[in-house]
Amino acid sequence: MREMAYYEAKFEALHEIMAADERVHLINGTFLSLSPHRHIYQKLVKKYPDRIMSPPISELGFCGLATGAAMAGLRPIVDISTGSFIFEGWPQVANEAANAYYMSAGQTHVPVVFHLFHGLRGGGASQHSASPQAMLWNNPGLEIVLPSSPRDVKGLFKTAVASDNPTIFVDHVHLLDLKGDVPENDAPIPFGVADVKRKGSDVTVISTSYMVQRCLQVAEKLASDRISVEVVDPRTLVPFDMATLMASVEKTGRVVIVDETHQSCGVAAEIAARIAETGFDKLKAPLRRVATLDVPVPYSPPLEEYIGPREDRIIEAIRAVLR
Amino acid sequence: MLPNVSRETLLDWCRRMFIIRHFEESLVPLHDQGVFGGHYHLYIGQEATGVPALSCLRADDYLFTTHRNHGHLLARGAEPKRLLAEILGRGDGYNKGKGGSFHTVVPSLGFLHTSAVVAGIIPLATGTAYASKALKNGRITVCLFGDGALEEGAAPEALNLASLWKLPVLFLCENNGKYGAGRATGATPSSTMAAFPLTDLPTAYKIPARQIDGIDAGTVHAAISETVEKIRRGEGPQFIETQTVRWPGSETNWPSVAQPTDSSLAWDVSGVAEKVREWYRSYDPLLIFIRELVDAQQATKEEVAAIEKKVKAEIADAVSFAVASPYPKPEEAARDYFA
Amino acid sequence: MATKRQNPTELVSFLRTMWLIRAFEEKVSALYAAREIVGLLHLGIGQEAVAVGTCSRLRTDDYVFGGHRSHGHAIAKGADINRLIAEIAGRAAGYCAGKGGSMHIVAMDAGFVTATGVVGGTIPLALGAAFAAKEKGKGQVAVVFFGDGAGQAGPFHESLNIASLWRLPVIFVCENNGYAEFTPLSSHTLVERLARHAQTYKIPSSTVDGNDLLEVRDAIAKAVQHARAGKGPAFVECLTHRLRGHYEGDPAKYRELSDLAEWKQKDPIARFIRELKRRKAISDKEIEGVEREARDLVERATQFALASPWPAGEEVDSQVTA
Numbered sequence: 001m002r003e004m005a006y007y008e009a010k011f012e013a014l015h016e017i018m019a020a021d022e023r024v025h026l027i028n029g030t031f032l033s034l035s036p037h038r039h040i041y042q043k044l045v046k047k048y049p050d051r052i053m054s055p056p057i058s059e060l061g062f063c064g065l066a067t068g069a070a071m072a073g074l075r076p077i078v079d080i081s082t083g084s085f086i087f088e089g090w091p092q093v094a095n096e097a098a099n100a101y102y103m104s105a106g107q108t109h110v111p112v113v114f115h116l117f118h119g120l121r122g123g124g125a126s127q128h129s130a131s132p133q134a135m136l137w138n139n140p141g142l143e144i145v146l147p148s149s150p151r152d153v154k155g156l157f158k159t160a161v162a163s164d165n166p167t168i169f170v171d172h173v174h175l176l177d178l179k180g181d182v183p184e185n186d187a188p189i190p191f192g193v194a195d196v197k198r199k200g201s202d203v204t205v206i207s208t209s210y211m212v213q214r215c216l217q218v219a220e221k222l223a224s225d226r227i228s229v230e231v232v233d234p235r236t237l238v239p240f241d242m243a244t245l246m247a248s249v250e251k252t253g254r255v256v257i258v259d260e261t262h263q264s265c266g267v268a269a270e271i272a273a274r275i276a277e278t279g280f281d282k283l284k285a286p287l288r289r290v291a292t293l294d295v296p297v298p299y300s301p302p303l304e305e306y307i308g309p310r311e312d313r314i315i316e317a318i319r320a321v322l323r
Numbered sequence: 324m325l326p327n328v329s330r331e332t333l334l335d336w337c338r339r340m341f342i343i344r345h346f347e348e349s350l351v352p353l354h355d356q357g358v359f360g361g362h363y364h365l366y367i368g369q370e371a372t373g374v375p376a377l378s379c380l381r382a383d384d385y386l387f388t389t390h391r392n393h394g395h396l397l398a399r400g401a402e403p404k405r406l407l408a409e410i411l412g413r414g415d416g417y418n419k420g421k422g423g424s425f426h427t428v429v430p431s432l433g434f435l436h437t438s439a440v441v442a443g444i445i446p447l448a449t450g451t452a453y454a455s456k457a458l459k460n461g462r463i464t465v466c467l468f469g470d471g472a473l474e475e476g477a478a479p480e481a482l483n484l485a486s487l488w489k490l491p492v493l494f495l496c497e498n499n500g501k502y503g504a505g506r507a508t509g510a511t512p513s514s515t516m517a518a519f520p521l522t523d524l525p526t527a528y529k530i531p532a533r534q535i536d537g538i539d540a541g542t543v544h545a546a547i548s549e550t551v552e553k554i555r556r557g558e559g560p561q562f563i564e565t566q567t568v569r570w571p572g573s574e575t576n577w578p579s580v581a582q583p584t585d586s587s588l589a590w591d592v593s594g595v596a597e598k599v600r601e602w603y604r605s606y607d608p609l610l611i612f613i614r615e616l617v618d619a620q621q622a623t624k625e626e627v628a629a630i631e632k633k634v635k636a637e638i639a640d641a642v643s644f645a646v647a648s649p650y651p652k653p654e655e656a657a658r659d660y661f662a
Numbered sequence: 663m664a665t666k667r668q669n670p671t672e673l674v675s676f677l678r679t680m681w682l683i684r685a686f687e688e689k690v691s692a693l694y695a696a697r698e699i700v701g702l703l704h705l706g707i708g709q710e711a712v713a714v715g716t717c718s719r720l721r722t723d724d725y726v727f728g729g730h731r732s733h734g735h736a737i738a739k740g741a742d743i744n745r746l747i748a749e750i751a752g753r754a755a756g757y758c759a760g761k762g763g764s765m766h767i768v769a770m771d772a773g774f775v776t777a778t779g780v781v782g783g784t785i786p787l788a789l790g791a792a793f794a795a796k797e798k799g800k801g802q803v804a805v806v807f808f809g810d811g812a813g814q815a816g817p818f819h820e821s822l823n824i825a826s827l828w829r830l831p832v833i834f835v836c837e838n839n840g841y842a843e844f845t846p847l848s849s850h851t852l853v854e855r856l857a858r859h860a861q862t863y864k865i866p867s868s869t870v871d872g873n874d875l876l877e878v879r880d881a882i883a884k885a886v887q888h889a890r891a892g893k894g895p896a897f898v899e900c901l902t903h904r905l906r907g908h909y910e911g912d913p914a915k916y917r918e919l920s921d922l923a924e925w926k927q928k929d930p931i932a933r934f935i936r937e938l939k940r941r942k943a944i945s946d947k948e949i950e951g952v953e954r955e956a957r958d959l960v961e962r963a964t965q966f967a968l969a970s971p972w973p974a975g976e977e978v979d980s981q982v983t984a
Contacts, residue, residue: 025457034911050457053488056814056850057781057842061446061480068450071435072385073458088780088815091477096443100436102660104428105419108435109662123701123752125763127779141660164662295982298973299763300752301700306975474823476816479859483814486852517826517863527862529852 001183007037007176009150011044013157018048021075024161026052027066028079033117033173059089063114067097067166070112075161083118083170084130097166098141113160115169119210119260120292120308125299131292133170134261137237137270143167143191144237148212150180152235155189162188172210172260192239196248200230203318204248206271207233207258211309215258218314229318237267245271246279253284254321258309263291288317324541325615326375333621334630336378336540340370340609341634343394344584346403349638350410351572351580358646359411363424365578366394368570371608372497372537373398375544376565377465379551385451385464386433387444390425391497395467399432404641413648420651442468442475445494449481452490452560463491463554470498470564473524474516482560486528489559493550494530496521496564497537525562537565538608540615568606571599586624586631589614668876670943674952676718676875677938680710680931681956683734686743689960690733690750690764694910698968699751702779703764706734708873708905711930712837713738715878716805716898719886725775725791725804727784730765731837731904732777735807741769744963753970760973761981781842782812785821785834792825792832792895803831803889811842813856822863822895829894833885834860836899837872843908860897872900873930876937903928 004012014031017024029045029052032038045052055062059080066078080086086093093114100108118131136142143165147153153171160167197212198219207215212233219229232248234241249255255275257268268289275287293307325333347365354363366373373394377386388395396406401417409416410424417427425439435451438444448466455462472478473496485492498521518524522532531553535546543565550561572578581599582588588595589610592603603610616622622630687705694703706713709731717738720726728735736746741757749756750764757769765779775791778784788806795802812818813836825832836856840847853859860867866888870877878900885896905926906912938944 023458025453054845054849056480056483056487057811058480058483058814058816060477060816061449061484061814064443064446064477064481065450065453065484068387068436068447068452069454069457070450071447072451072454072462074454085780091440091443092446095440096436096438096447099426101662103418103422103426104430104436105417105421106659106662107418107428107430111662123763125701125766125779126761127765127783128702143661293978295978296761298761298978299701299758299766300754300756300760300973302972302975303752303760303978307978474820476818476820478816479819480814480816483851483853487850515827517823517865519864523862527853527858 001181003179004150004182006150006153006178006180007032007035009154009182010157011040013154014044017158017161018044018051021161022051023073023075024051025069025074025076026079027062027076028055028081030079030081031115032176035173035176059085060092063089063092064096066112067092067110070110071100071108075111077113077115077161080114080116082128083116083132084127086114086116086132087130094136094139098139101165102141109164110166111164113167113169115171117171117173119172120297120304121173123299123301123304124297126296129297131261133168133237134266136168137267138265141166142238144170145191146170146209146235146237148175148209148233150178151182151186152189152195154182155186156235158188159191163191170209174210175213178213189235191236192241194232194234194241194244196230196244197233198229198231200228200252202228202252203230203254203256203321204252205229205231205256205258205318206245207231208267209260211258211260214309214311215314218311218318222315222318227318227322242274242278245275249275249279250282253282255283255287256290256314256317256321257287258290258314260292260309262294263289264294266291285321285323288321290314290317324539325619325621326541326544328544330621333616336374337613337616337622337627338630338634339374339398340612341631342403342638343370343373343397344609345634345638346397346407346641347393348580348583349642351578353411353642354577361423362390363410363578364391365570365573366391367572368606368608369394369497369499369537369567371540371612372543372565372567375540376495376547379544379548380433380465381462384433384462385435385455386467387448387464388434388437388467389441389444389469389472390439391469392427392437393424396427396429396432396434401429401432403638404644407641407645408648411645411648412650413645414651415644415648419655442472442477444468445472445478445481448492449484449490452485452492453488456491461555463493463551465493465495467495467497470496470500470516470521472496473518473521479524482525482528482530485560486530491554491557492560493554494525494560494562496562497567498564499567499569521564522562530560530562532562532564534564534566537567538606538611540608540612567608568602571602584609586613586627670941673938673941673943674948676714677934677944678952678956679714679738680875680934681952682743682959683710683713683737684931685953685956685960686733686737686747689964690747691910693751693964701763703910704731704908705906705910706731706904708929709837709839709902710734711875711878711934712835712872712900712902715875716835716882718879719882720773720805721802722773723800724773724802725788725795726773727775727788727791727804727806728767728777729781729784729808729812730777730779731809732767732807733764736767736769736772736774736777739769739774740772741767741774743959744966745769747963748967748970751967752972753967754973754977755967755970759977782808782815782818785812786817788832789821789824789830792830793828795831801890803833803886805833805835807835807837809842810836810838810840810847810856811850813853813859814850819859822859822865825895826863826865829892831889831892832895833882833889834895834897836897837902838899839902839904841904841908844912855899857897857899865895865897867897867899869899869901872902873928873933875930875934
C-alpha cells in the first residue's frame with residue numbers, strides 16, 4: 001500500500017493507460033487543471049507526441065472528432081477541462097455520442113471518455129462552475145463516473161477507458177491534492193459498485209465527488225458528539241449500485257444525500273426518488289438533500305460559499321433526520 | 324458526358340441510379356397512405372452525383388451522410404428491402420427499427436452513424452479520418468452534406484481541425500439549391516449563407532476546393548476519383564461542391580411525385596405536366612445519363628428499359644417485404660442501450 | 663497612418679484613459695498576489711490602445727461586449743472604476759453586487775453590456791444588440807471584442823454569416839495577440855489573420871497595428887461610419903501583444919523571452935507618448951502628471967473597494983429572475 005496524492009494517482013493511471021493500449025489518444029490535456037503540479041503532464045506529452053493533440057477552442061469540433069474516432073477504432077479521452085464548456089460541445093456528446101449505439105441497434109460502438117472538472121472551484125463564477133452530471137444523467141446512453149479518492153481515480157479511469165460505451169469522467173479540482181492509499185498493482189474498479197467510505201450505524205450519508213471528502217470530515221466531527229455516520233459513495237451514476245445503498249438504508253433508516261449539482265432535478269433528487277420508491281418502509285424519518293441552491297453561481301467568495309452544500313447545512317440535515 | 328469506365332460499369336451505374344429513383348418514388352404513396360410517419364427526404368435529382376462518387380471508394384472507407392441518405396446507401400449497395408424496412412420502423416430494418424430513415428447504419432458499407440442534425444456528422448467525419456490516420460489503415464472518410472450545413476458552427480470548426488491536422492477526409496457538399504425554388508435568390512445558391520461561392524469557406528483554411536456540375540456523371544467521376552487519390556496519397560483534406568437543380572417534387576412541404584419516372588422520358592417529355600417538364604427535360608441526371616448511354620451506343624433503349632423493368636420489380640418486392648415485416652416487440656425499446 | 667487634424671486636448675485624454683487602464687490592471691494584479699482578489703483574473707496590460715482607440719469613436723448608447731480580458735474595455739467605455747474594482751474584489755458595491763466578478767462585468771450605464779468567461783460567448787449576443795439597434799433606427803452600433811482564440815469557435819462563424827446576411831450594425835474587433843490561452847495561434851489554425859474569415863462572409867475588414875492608438879482609431883472610424891450608415895458589419899483586426907500570461911499566476915513558460923522584449927518596445931503607452939511629444943501636444947511634466955493622476959484615482963478606488971462590505975449570504979436569492 002502506498003500513500004499518494006490524488007493527482008499522482010490520476011497521472012499514474014494515465015501513464016499506465018497510454019502504455020497499455022496505443023489506441024488511446026488524448027484530445028486536449030488539462031487533466032491536472034491549474035494545479036501547481038501540472039507540469040508532470042509534459043512527461044506524457046514528450047513520450048507520446050503522436051497520441052496527444054492540443055486542439056483549438058472548438059468543442060463541437062473536437063468532441064465530434066473524438067466521437068468519430070471512437071467509432072473508427074480508437075479509444076480517445078477528450079478533456080473538456082472546465083465542466084461548463086461541455087455546453088459548447090453538447091450536441092456532439094448528448095445528441096450523437098449518447099445515441100449512436102442504441103439507434104444503430106448495437107452496430108456502432110463509441111468507446112470515448114469525456115473528462116471534465118465540475119463544481120464550485122473558488123471564484124469561478126457562473127460560467128466556470130457548472131456540474132453538468134445531473135443533466136447528463138437525464139440523457140440516456142452515457143456512463144457517468146465520479147471518483148472521490150486517489151484509489152478511486154486510478155481504478156475508475158482505467159475502467160472508463162476500457163468501457164465500450166461513451167463515458168463522462170467527472171472530476172473536481174479540490175480533489176487533486178488529497179492524499180490517500182493506493183495499492184500496488186491495483187486492479188481497475190468496476191462501474192456500478194458503490195463504496196462505503198466510512199462505516200457507521202446512525203445515519204446514511206450518500207455523497208459524490210468532492211462532497212464525499214466534506215462528508216467524511218463532518219462524520220469525524222460528529223463522532224465526538226456520538227453520532228455514527230456511514231458515508232456511502234456511489235462512484236458511478238450510470239450504472240448505479242442500488243444494492244449497496246439500500247443495505248445501508250436498511251441498517252440506519254435515516255438518509256441524507258449531499259451533492260454539488262443544483263437542487264432541482266439534481267443528482268440528489270434522483271437518488272432520493274429511487275430510495276423513496278424502493279425503501280420507503282425502511283425509513284424512520286423523511287430523507288434530506290443538501291445540494292447547491294437553485295441560483296446561478298455568484299462570484300464573490302462569501303456568496304459562492306453560501307450556495308454550496310456547506311458543512312453547517314450537512315450537519316443540520318443529519319441532526320434533522322435523527323430527531 | 325459519359326464517364327471513362329467500362330460498359331459493364333456503366334450498366335451497373337444505370338441500374339443503381341434506377342434503384343435510387345424508383346425506391347425514392349415508392350416512398351411517397353407509402354407515406355401519404357400513413358404506412359410510415361415522420362419527415363423523409365429524397366435523393367431524386369442527385370443520382371449522378373452519388374453513384375459515380377461513391378464508386379470511387381474502397382470497401383473499407385468511411386462515409387457520413389445526412390437526412391438525405393437513401394441515395395448514398397443504395398449507391399453503395401445497401402439492400403432496398405432492408406432499408407425500406409428500417410424507414411417503416413420494422414424489425415427487419417438495418418437498425419431493427421430503432422433508427423428510421425434519418426439514422427440508418429450499415430457498418431459493412433462504411434456507414435457507422437447518420438445524424439439528423441444539420442452538420443452533426445461533419446465533426447464526426449474528422450474523427451474517423453483522425454483514427455484512420457493514427458491506425459495507418461489507409462481508409463479515407465467521405466463526408467456528405469448539403470449546402471445548408473455550412474451555416475452551422477460545427478462545419479468551420481471541423482474544417483479547421485481537418486486542415487490543421489491534415490486529415491484524410493473528402494468534404495463533399497451537394498448543393499441542390501441551384502435555381503431551386505425557395506432557396507436561391509438571384510445568383511446566390513443559398514439565401515442563408517453570406518459566403519459565395521461556398522468553396523470560399525474551405526479555401527480560407529487552405530483546403531483545396533472546387534465546384535463541379537453534379538448533374539453530369541462523367542464530370543463527377545473524373546473529379547472525385549482524382550480527388551480521392553490525392554487524399555490517399557496523404558495530401559490532406561479536400562472539398563468538392565457538386566451543383567444540381569433541386570427536384571420539383573421537393574418544393575412542397577412533403578415530397579410529391581408529379582411525374583413517375585420511366586426511361587422513355589429520356590426521349591419524350593411531352594406527356595409531362597408543364598410546370599415540371601423543363602426539369603425532366605434538362606436537369607434530370609438519370610434521364611441525361613441514359614440518353615448519353617444510348618447515344619454512345621453503350622446500350623439500346625430496349626436494354627435500358629429492361630434494366631428498369633427488373634429494378635421496378637425489385638423495388639416492388641422490397642415494398643412487399645417491408646410492409647409485411649413485423650414491428651419489433653415493444654420491450655426491445657428498453658434493450659441494447661449499452662455495449 | 664495617424665490622423666493629422668487631431669485636437670491635442672483630446673489626444674491627451676486618450677493617454678489619460680490608457681494610463682487609467684494600465685494603473686488599474688497593475689493594481690488589480692497586486693491585489694490578486696496579496697489574495698485580496700480570488701478566482702480567475704486576466705489582464706489586458708499591453709492592449710490598452712485597442713480599447714481606447716475603439717471606444718473613443720463610440721457613443722454612450724452604443725453597445726460594447728467583451729470577453730474574459732475586458733477590464734480595459736469597460737474602463738474605455740466609461741465604466742466607473744470604483745464600482746469596477748469593487749466588483750472584481752467581490753464586494754456588494756460592485757457593478758454586479760459581487761455576483762459577477764472579473765469575467766462578468768456589466769456596466770449598463772456606460773453601455774458596456776457584458777463580458778463573458780466563455781471564449782467567443784458574447785459574439786452572438788452582439789449580433790442581437792445590433793439587430794435591436796437596427797430596429798430602433800437611432801444609428802446605434804454594437805461592438806464586440808474577442809481574441810484570436812475565438813476564431814476557431816463555431817459561434818464566431820455563425821455570427822459573421824448572420825451579420826453579413828442581415829446587414830447588422832455590428833463591429834467585430836479582434837485583438838490578435840498571437841496566443842489563445844497557453845498556445846500560439848499557429849497551433850490552433852492554419853489561418854494567420856482572422857480578418858480572412860471576414861472576407862469569406864463579404865464583410866469589409868482591415869488589419870492594423872493594435873499598439874498604435876491612432877491607427878486603431880482610424881480603422882474603427884471607418885467601420886463605425888459604415889455600420890451607422892446602415893451598410894452592415896465591419897471587422898477590425900488589431901495585432902497586439904499581452905505583456906503578461908494568460909491569467910494571473912500563469913508562469914507563461916511557453917513564451918519566448920525575446921518575444922516579450924521586442925514587444926515591450928512596442929508598448930502602446932510609450933509609443934503614444936512619443937507621438938504626443940512629436941506633435942508637441944504634451945510636456946514631460948504633464949506626462950508624469952497623467953500617470954500620477956491615474957494611479958491616484960486607482961488607489962482611491964481600491965480603498966473604496968476594500969472598505970466596502972462583502973455581500974450578505976442571503977443576497978444569493980435576489981435577482982435570480984426579474
